[in-house]
Each structure stands twice: as C-alpha cells, then as structure tokens.
Amino acid sequence: MIDIKALESSQELQSKKTYLETYRENLRMRSFSSDDLDKLLVVNQTRKDLLSHLESSKAKRNQMSPLISEKKKKGEDVSDILSELAKLRDDDKEKEQVLKTIEAEVRLLSLSLPNMNDPSVPFGKSEEDNKIVKEFMPPTEFNFKAKDHVELGEDLGLLDFEMSGKISGARFSVLRGSLAQLERALIQFFLSTHVNKNSYEEVSCPFLVGSSALEGTSQLPKFAEDLFKIEDKDLFLIPTAEVPLTNLYSQSVLSEDQLPIRFAAHTPCFRSEAGSYGRDTKGLIRQHQFHKVEMVQFVRPEESDQCHEQLTLHAEGLLEDLGLPYQRALLCSGDISFGAQKCYDLNVWLPSSGTYREISSCSNFGDFQARRAMIRYRPKGEKAKPRFVHTLNGSGLAIGRTLLAILENYQNEDGSIRVPDVLVNYMGGLKTITKRM
RNA sequence: GGAGAGAUGGCAGAGCGGUUGAAUGCACUGGUCUUGAAAACCAGCGGGUGUUAAUAGCGCCUCGUGAGUUCGAAUCUCACUCUCUCCGCCA
Numbered sequence: 001m002i003d004i005k006a007l008e009s010s011q012e013l014q015s016k017k018t019y020l021e022t023y024r025e026n027l028r029m030r031s032f033s034s035d036d037l038d039k040l041l042v043v044n045q046t047r048k049d050l051l052s053h054l055e056s057s058k059a060k061r062n063q064m065s066p067l068i069s070e071k072k073k074k075g076e077d078v079s080d081i082l083s084e085l086a087k088l089r090d091d092d093k094e095k096e097q098v099l100k101t102i103e104a105e106v107r108l109l110s111l112s113l114p115n116m117n118d119p120s121v122p123f124g125k126s127e128e129d130n131k132i133v134k135e136f137m138p139p140t141e142f143n144f145k146a147k148d149h150v151e152l153g154e155d156l157g158l159l160d161f162e163m164s165g166k167i168s169g170a171r172f173s174v175l176r177g178s179l180a181q182l183e184r185a186l187i188q189f190f191l192s193t194h195v196n197k198n199s200y201e202e203v204s205c206p207f208l209v210g211s212s213a214l215e216g217t218s219q220l221p222k223f224a225e226d227l228f229k230i231e232d233k234d235l236f237l238i239p240t241a242e243v244p245l246t247n248l249y250s251q252s253v254l255s256e257d258q259l260p261i262r263f264a265a266h267t268p269c270f271r272s273e274a275g276s277y278g279r280d281t282k283g284l285i286r287q288h289q290f291h292k293v294e295m296v297q298f299v300r301p302e303e304s305d306q307c308h309e310q311l312t313l314h315a316e317g318l319l320e321d322l323g324l325p326y327q328r329a330l331l332c333s334g335d336i337s338f339g340a341q342k343c344y345d346l347n348v349w350l351p352s353s354g355t356y357r358e359i360s361s362c363s364n365f366g367d368f369q370a371r372r373a374m375i376r377y378r379p380k381g382e383k384a385k386p387r388f389v390h391t392l393n394g395s396g397l398a399i400g401r402t403l404l405a406i407l408e409n410y411q412n413e414d415g416s417i418r419v420p421d422v423l424v425n426y427m428g429g430l431k432t433i434t435k436r437m
Numbered sequence: 438g439g440a441g442a443g444a445u446g447g448c449a450g451a452g453c454g455g456u457u458g459a460a461u462g463c464a465c466u467g468g469u470c471u472u473g474a475a476a477a478c479c480a481g482c483g484g485g486u487g488u489u490a491a492u493a494g495c496g497c498c499u500c501g502u503g504a505g506u507u508c509g510a511a512u513c514u515c516a517c518u519c520u521c522u523c524c525g526c527c528a
Contacts, residue, residue: 048488051486051497052487052488052497054497055487055496055498058496058497058498059497061508062496062509065455066456067508068508069508083508084508085508085509253447255447255464378447378465380466386484
C-alpha cells in the first residue's frame with residue numbers, strides 16, 4: 001500500500017518535487033491511469049472532513065456523560081441531558097454509516113494503487129525495455145539438431161501430457177521415473193543450498209491461504225482472476241510461497257535484533273493463467289501447477305537494497321552451480337509487478353527457442369507489503385516507535401522451468417540427458433537419464 | 438461432526454456497566470550506584486488515527502471481528518472467526 005500521508009504532505013522530496021508529483025510520474029511510467037489516485041485524494045479529504053465533525057460531536061458526548069452520574073448522586077434531574085445525548089448519538093450513528101462507506105472506498109482505492117519505483121528502475125513500456133545487467137556463460141550450442149524439452153521428455157517416456165490431460169486437463173503434467181526424481185533432486189538441492197550456505201530458515205507452510213493473506217502480499221483485490229479459489233470458503237491455492245511466508249509475520253511487531261529474517265520454502269504453486277490462454281500452451285513453461293522454492297526476507301529499511309542484491313545472488317548461485325546460461329534483467333517501469341519497487345528477473349537460456357526465459361524473479365517490495373500486512377519492527381533506542389519492515393522475495397528457483405532448462409541444455413545427441421554434476425548425489429549417483437524401460 | 442472452555446498492551450496475566458487506556462510481572466528505554474558489567478533502586482513505557490512544523494500538546498478510536506442494548510461497555514446480548522480440552526472419524 002502506498003503512503004497516503006506522504007502523498008498529502010506538501011514537503012518536497014528530491015529535485016524539489018512533492019511525493020505526490022513523483023508518484024504521478026511513477027504511475028505514468030508504469031502505464032497506470034492516475035484516475036484512482038485523483039479519486040483517492042478527493043475521497044480521503046471528504047473522509048477526513050466527516051471524521052473531524054464526528055469526532056468533535058463524540059468529544060462533546062464524552063464530556064457530558066459523566067455529568068449524569070454526578071447529578072444523580074446529588075439527586076438532581078437528568079432527563080434533559082439524557083434526551084439530548086440520545087439525540088446526539090442517533091445523529092452520530094447516521095454519520096458513522098456514511099463514513100463507513102467512504103472508508104471502504106478509500107481502502108479499495110489505496111489497495112489498487114501500485115508501488116513506487118526505485119529511482120534505478122529504467123523507463124520502459126514492456127519486456128523489451130528491460131535492461132540486461134549481467135550475463136553468465138554463452139548460450140549452449142550443439143553440433144546436432146537440439147530438441148525441445150517436450151520431445152526429449154516424451155521420447156524418454158518420462159514426461160506425459162496425455163495422462164495429465166486425462167485426469168486434470170490442459171496445463172498440467174506427469175513426470176515419471178528419473179524425471180520425477182530429478183524434480184525432487186532440484187528441490188532438495190535448492191533448499192539445502194539456502195539452508196546450509198545462505199542461512200535461510202526452512203519453512204513448511206500451508207498451500208491454501210485466506211484472502212487477508214493475499215491482500216497482504218498484493219495479489220488481492222486486483223488479481224483475483226489469477227487465483228484458484230476453493231468454492232464456498234475463504235481459501236485460495238497459493239500462487240507462490242511468497243504469500244504464506246510473507247504473511248507469517250502479518251499483524252506483528254518484531255524486535256530489531258530478529259532482523260533480517262530469511263525464510264526458504266518449497267511449495268507447489270497454483271495459477272489459473274487466466275490472462276494467457278494462447279501463450280506457451282505446450283510443455284512445462286506455463287502450468288496451472290508447478291513447484292517452486294521461494295526465498296523471503298524481512299529486513300530493516302536501510303539494508304533492503306543490499307539484501308535485494310544478495311538475494312538475487314543466492315538465486316543466481318543455483319543457476320551457476322547447475323551450469324545453466326542466464327541473463328539478469330533489471331525490469332523496466334512497464335514490466336515491473338504491481339507491488340515491487342525494484343525487480344530483477346533471471347532468464348535462463350532455452351536452446352529450443354533460442355531465447356532466454358524467466359526462471360526467477362527477485363523483488364524488493366520496500367514497505368509496500370509491510371503496510372498492507374502490518375509487519376513492523378521496534379527499533380532499538382529511546383522512544384522508538386514501530387516501523388514498517390521491508391520485504392523481499394525471489395524464486396530460488398522455479399523447479400519446472402529449471403527442469404526443462406536442464407533437459408534442453410544437457411541433452412545428448414541420442415536424446416539422453418546428462419545429469420548436472422551438483423545433482424548426481426541427489427539422484428542416487430545417476431549420471432545420465434535414459435529412456436524408461 | 439458432538440460437548441465444553443477461552444480470546445485483554447511486545448509477552449505473561451488481573452479486571453467482568455461509570456476517573457479502566459486498562460492492576461501486576463517480564464521485556465524494553467533513561468537515570469542513580471559501579472573501573473566496567475550484573476544486581477538493586479528511581480523514572481518512563483501499547484497501538485492507530487485526526488489536527489499540527491512537530492516523534493509537542495489536544496481530540497477520537499482501539500481489550501479477537503462484526504452488529505446490538507445503554508446517557509455510558511473490556512465488562513451485558515447476538516452472530517462470526519480463531520485457539521484449547523474431551524469424544525467420534527481420519528493420514
């Protein structure tokens with residue numbers, strides 16, 4: 001959630017612009033209309049006016065109320081005061097109803113406004129304008145005709161879309177034998193690395209969450225169509241472990257020495273992919289269900305930039321250990337997600353399409369999610385009021401896409417797959433994946 | 438699914454119609470003492486929001502959430518959510 005107070009303040013930020021002017025510019029950069037912002041400012045002003053009316057009336061009632069018991073003690077007549085107070089109360093009740101609808105509107109509007117970009121975010125309209133800031137390894141080349149992962153997997157008898165189609169429909173998959181094992185190996189390898197090398201705490205968490213959690217991390221109220229909902233219950237399948245992990249500390253005040261908190265978890269992720277009917281219909285790229293290992297951090301505001309860089313390196317380390325060529329892209333203003341203030345995508349090389357595809361997204365949310373989910377910490381020191389933490393998260397990594405990247409980048413001419421060295425131990429010593437017997 | 442108990446400040450835990458925004462303890466902050474620390478002692482100490490230059494004052498709200506009774510509710514009524522105990526069922 002954006003900081004409404006800051007928007008209303010006339011104090012100048014950097015380069016003599018107010019926060020409001022800077023935020024308007026930000027909305028333009030993100031290709032958001034500023035209608036909601038304008039509405040918000042108007043509605044919030046009426047809210048404040050009504051509120052102060054109501055409050056002074058309440059103050060009056062609060063002052064008069066004790067008179068009653070005083071007078072009663074003295075045996076004086078109180079019926080005048082009683083009727084006046086009852087009248088005031090009834091007036092206030094009406095006003096309260098109006099205020100309530102206005103407050104709901106303010107809330108909805110403020111929840112539908114995106115985060116403010118970090119100054120380092122480049123201007124751009126789409127994916128095309130993202131800035132490649134890093135490259136690892138040249139694209140894999142083959143001296144034979146490379147196959148795509150669907151062909152490879154199906155030829156090996158280890159990937160079956162007919163079976164999954166039969167039981168669940170499109171955008172699901174069945175992995176068998178050593179490919180299923182490879183998936184498990186990746187999960188293990190990723191989590192072990194985060195826990196043992198990068199000092200994350202491993203978490204096992206629910207895969208279904210309530211709407212308040214999704215509001216906290218900003219999937220709701222705007223992006224409901226991307227989610228799978230349980231009928232007749234306030235429960236949704238998680239689209240990413242970011243949701244349960246970040247909300248573990250919702251509505252709480254942490255102490256400063258708890259920070260930074262680093263969580264890593266493996267969960268399946270469920271996405272309805274409502275907005276992408278025609279895209280990536282084939283293969284493992286875009287599924288309704290996929291596995292992912294996610295990293296989430298709660299940090300002090302001063303260190304969030306640094307932690308964001310570090311978290312991105314944690315994700316990159318996995319790709320480097322696996323020997324997969326990738327690029328790091330700094331997302332432009334038009335491509336960055338709703339709640340992020342800065343985001344790096346890691347894109348892995350896919351020989352079959354000759355392109356880099358997203359395999360991880362590492363974001364700094366600033367205090368955006370913390371405001372929504374009320375995640376604060378109490379700084380050490382005199383008169384320290386609770387402050388919002390900054391939240392970060394990143395995939396480390398998406399399992400399905402890593403799996404397909406391995407299939408494609410590690411394929412042999414005969415269609416078998418070499419197992420990346422770091423995974424051999426996790427595969428019970430298996431060095432090559434061959435056709436299922 | 439059945440039966441009961443409960444939800445109070447960062448935590449623990451009193452209060453059960455009118456100076457209760459809330460005793461007490463812990464934690465935390467400042468101070469005294471000390472070479473330093475600990476202990477002891479003294480003092481301070483919930484959060485949100487409005488007004489404001491203000492983290493100063495003052496107002497309003499806040500004792501799980503939402504409604505209700507009342508001049509007045511943490512305290513009474515109803516609904517909901519969650520937690521715990523017992524029984525049943527189940528991995």
